[in-house]
Structures are given as structure tokens and as C-alpha cells.
Amino acid sequence: MKFRIARSALVDAVSQVSKAVSTRTTIPILTGIKVTADEEGILFTGSNADLTIQVKVPLREEDKEIVVLERMGNTVLPGRIIGELVRKLPEDEVEWEVDERRVATIRSGQAQFQLNAMDPEEYPRLPELVEDRKFSLPADLLQTMIRQTVFAVSTSEARGVLMGVLWQLEGGKLRLVATDSHRLSRREAEVEAPEDLTLTNVIVPGKSLSEVGKILADRSGWVDIVVSDNQLLIKTTHLKFFTRLLSGNYPDTDRVIPKGGKTELVLSTKELLESVDRASLISRDGRDNVIKWVVSDDGRVEVSSAAQDVGSVTEEVVARVSGEPMSISFNARYMIEALRAVDSDEIRILLTGPMTPFSIRPADSDDSLHLIVPIRTR
């Protein structure tokens, strides 16, 4: 293989696929980045067992020449070194060549690197997905849906499907759900989907989705989603994510979401977040990171926490309260993470009792929901 490529395009492609490259060397070939040069351009692939990211650098873009292809071919080069190397190249043009002895030469200005390449035949092949189950949504909407749910997945290997985010589709509405059984986050949105396409139990690993979210953060345009039995493909211009699906049945979470409520609060997202953040300064030193709310029916919420040996904190937040007065205790971290995921200025909290899950929604929308299970305190 032999080509010349613009350094900025090379740096972008390598830094994106690097997000999936394995750092563990249990499968040595996956510590490499695969590079394929053909008449369509240069294709970069990075993969770990769960997630594969592919970026294509086309020969031309908007009449600008990006790649000059001299000889087609395949190679796999060490990912960590390539990732740093491309950023440090001195000139805007990079010459890239791999000879028959599998020695790669990367030249830019006066600098010339020679790297030992790996055998591209060893690199795992990507599945060919049948595109019969496919839908589309804007890239920024998908990024938001991931951001508003993925933090709630379980990080414990023992929890199986709870390490993933559940994707459900029905009647053109996509729903993402994540829970670690102490809290739950759910986000719904209309998407472009065939009317008869229904998905009930597609479970995508949380770690993979976090990486997808990072890369989509600065993307506009639409993404296509293709679902197969054990893979999900997310694709947009010049960019593809293949992620393995988790097997198993995701629990029915509809049952745990309270229908009515005894006490409703409407309050400022920012004020509440800051007060919970302050209260958790003290409670974090305790075992459970517990903070307590006392809701009065005259429109005040007293936020407090105490930790033996350290001290205590208390403050009041103004709220519009309807229903009964109530006291409730919960893990401050779950509340902080939920509030950070909310985009609206005001939120609506529905309490059903001191020991039953309570819900947090944007005041102006039902698309997004966070649920937290309270903690029993003395």
C-alpha cells in the first residue's frame, strides 16, 4: 500500500478509531489499527471485543484533494504509537507506505518512521449486516438520548444485562432505558422508522454507547441504525460503529414507574443541583452518601445531611409544592447525575412515599424520566 494523505484528516480518523482500540493485549491484533487503502479512500478500523469504529477518509471532499492513492493494500499498525505519532508529524502532508516485508514507512518533512506492521489477515472480519431492521434519527438527538441514560447503567460485571442500555422501538418512538436497580433513567423520542418495525429487547453495552456519544458530540446530520440479532450498527457519513448486543432478557421496568403521587414539587434545576452538591460534600464522608429532604406544604424544601465526626449541612430551596408534606432520604450521587442530565431550567419531582421510588422529569416535557429509590434512615 502507498498513499499520501492530509495530516489533519489522518489525525481525526486515527483519534476517532483509537477510542475503540484495545489497550489490553489478550488479543494482540486488536491493539492495532487496521488501515485499508482502495479506490474509495482510506478506511481506518479500531476494535475491542465489544465495539468497532470505522472511519473512511475519502480521496476528495468538496473538491479538495485529501488522499493521493498510489497502491492499494491492507495493514495493521500498533494503535498506541500511531495515535501519538500522527499528532507529532511536522508537515501537513504525510506519505504512507507498507512494503512486502510488512514494514511501514511514514514520512512527513524531514521525519521518517519505520514501524513493524502486523498481519492484516489476522484482523477479525466485520459482520455483514442485513439492513432489513433499520431506522434513522438526527446525530445530536442520539447523542442527547445516550447522555441522558447511559450514566445509570450498572458498572458491575455481575449484573449482566443491567450493564447495557435497553433500546425499544414501537410506532416510530424510540425509547432508551438504563438502570442499576437503585435508579433508572429513560428517554423517548420520535424517529424515522418503518411503521411496522418493533424492537423490544435490544441491549447495547453502556461502555460502547459512551464512546459513541463522545464521537457524535460534534457531529451534525442524521445517523442510521441497523439492528441484527447480535450486533447494532450506527452509521453516518464516513463513520460506522458496530457494537455487540448483550444477550438475555431486560427486566420489565414499566411496573416500577409510579403512576400517581402524593406530593409534587416544581423547582429550579440549577438551584437544586447546587444545593444537593453542597449537601453531598458532607454526606460523601458517610457510608451511603445519604442526604435528606423535608418538604413543607408552604413551598420550602430543606436539604440536609450529616456525617458523624465531620459535621452537618442544611439549607432551604424554594419550590412550588402541591400535596402532602413529606420527608425522604436518598443517595446524593444519583440525584446529582440525574440533574446534570436534565436540559430544562425547571424540573418536576413526584414523591409517592418515603420508601417508594420518586420521579424527576423536565417541567415542560414527558420525554425524559429519572427514577430514584429512597434509602431508609433512622
Place this chain on the structure above:
Amino acid sequence: MKFRIARSALVDAVSQVSKAVSTRTTIPILTGIKVTADEEGILFTGSNADLTIQVKVPLREEDKEIVVLERMGNTVLPGRIIGELVRKLPEDEVEWEVDERRVATIRSGQAQFQLNAMDPEEYPRLPELVEDRKFSLPADLLQTMIRQTVFAVSTSEARGVLMGVLWQLEGGKLRLVATDSHRLSRREAEVEAPEDLTLTNVIVPGKSLSEVGKILADRSGWVDIVVSDNQLLIKTTHLKFFTRLLSGNYPDTDRVIPKGGKTELVLSTKELLESVDRASLISRDGRDNVIKWVVSDDGRVEVSSAAQDVGSVTEEVVARVSGEPMSISFNARYMIEALRAVDSDEIRILLTGPMTPFSIRPADSDDSLHLIVPIRTR
């Protein structure tokens, strides 16, 4: 004690003294920040065994009221919590009170913290230094002198005095020297000192100086240096650093600095730094991080490195060369750290032989010197 204080002044003072606060709890009282309120203002003190930082917040500054003192007193509060807490207070004014039961109450807006304070009598007393050995220099010059030397100290506990930076003063010239025996950095400058003041063996721990350097980075004005037998005091407006001195005799380093040289190179600091940085991408994977220079007498320096299994890199840097052609190998990290400490655009390198130390100086000055011991290669 009871006072009100402007939050910004409180945040600055606490964040500066926090740089010295112990995180290890072998001496529990040192995990706290001592706060003393008297008619001069509020004095904050943070300390570990080696370094103590004191910041005074005066009652008024430039006709602006910063502190309103209601009751004088002393307290010690947990450093980690206070450090985070003050940054998260909601309003610009903070009320601070400690009662007889040693409970501290910190109020700002609707938020109220209560913290258990420690016994201020347990906090170690600071030495009263006799100010008979004292000199002065601009704060930014001291910060530069620290930055250009402190990275070269040894980080190994076993190396004793080499973990410190040697301060020497003679005829109004201050000299700082640091070495880990593989490389050495030295910086000299004129300071304001009594003509007869001579210091020969003042050794300041590198870690303490690094913290001093960070805090001085945004200071203007002059600093006074007071030296006692086992302490160094660095003081400037509202700010004092007390650092323990290392005992022992610092080795005589003058002997190792080459007087003449066989080959002199003058070259661009930035170009050389970038080329060594690229070469070290490959050599870091090797055991010694070794890179090699081949200096030709026609004005080229070939920079190269190779690591088995990985590959190799080679490039040429343009230099003004006088003297003999020479090959030399050395640790890339030492060269990178020395070049990053150089402020001038061009440097002068003097080679004395493939196995003897070589020097790096700014092309336009003799105040600053870096020395690197070469490595024998096959």
C-alpha cells in the same frame, strides 16, 4: 472566633494553603487548615512535615472591606472538606463562627455548614526565624529559577540530598543547582543581597519548591528569602512559605561541568525539541529511552532511535556546527525536560566526547546550564 469574609478572598487563601496540607493522616492535625482571626486579619495555614504555607487576608485592601471581624480566635478545620466547600458556597459573603464547643458554623445565603473543628493547640508552632541572613529577588525571577532546575532533582528517597535543590549565594549572585547524577540543571541570577552574605550548602526539598513555584506563577513584586540553620522562609505580600532544609553535604558539581568542548552546535530550541519528542515515541518502548545523534561537520544533526519489535525513526535537524563530527546517545526524557525549561529561541550544545557529559545553554546567555550524561550503546 467570628467574622464575615468575601468569598473570593476566602477561596484564594484556602486553595493556596491547601497545596501544603497533608492528605496522609499519620499526623491527623496536619490534615486540617489552621485559621487565626486577629486585628490584622485572617491568617490561613496549611502544612505537611516539609512545607508550611501561610496566607493572610487583611481586613481591608485598597479601601475595600474584605473582612469584618467580630470575635478573635483560632481553629483547625478539615482541609479537604473546607477546600471544596468554600468553592461551592452560593453567595459572595461568608459568615464564619466557631463556638466554645469547637463547632464551626459556615453560612452563605441559605446554606449553613456545621463542622467539627480540631484543637488549635495541637497544631505545630512555626519557627521564629532570625532575619540576619536575608536577600531579595523578583517573584517571577524566583519562579523561573525554580522551573529551570527543580525537574532535575532525584525522586528516589534513597538519594538523600539529591532530592533537594542546592541554593548558593556569593557576591550577590544566587545559584540554584539540581541533579539526579544522570543530568544536572543550574541557574544563576543577580539578587539584592548584603555584600558579605554567603551561602554554600542550603538544600531545599524539590517537592516543596515545586509547590512554591506553582503559587508564585501568578505573583508580581519581590520576595524576601530568610535562611536559618534548618528552615528557609520565602515571603511576599500576605504570603509565607516555610520549608525544611535537607541536612547533609551537597556534592561538588563544578568538577563535572566541562570547560572546553570538541564540537559546538547552535540550533533552534523548538525544532530540536520536536525532533527529540518524535524520536522518543519509538525509544520510550525500549528500556532506556535512548536516542542517538550523529553530528556531521556540514551542519546536519541526524536524530534517530530504534526499538526492537516496534521500528525506528530518523530525521535531520539543521544546526551551525563547529568542531569534529561526533555520535552520541542519551536518554530522550532528560533532553526533552531540559529543552522545555529553556526560554530562548536558540540553544548552544557543547559536546566533549561520546561518553562525557555534554552541556546545553541558551545561545545568548551563560546564566542557565543543563548537563546530560550520555549512554553507552552498541
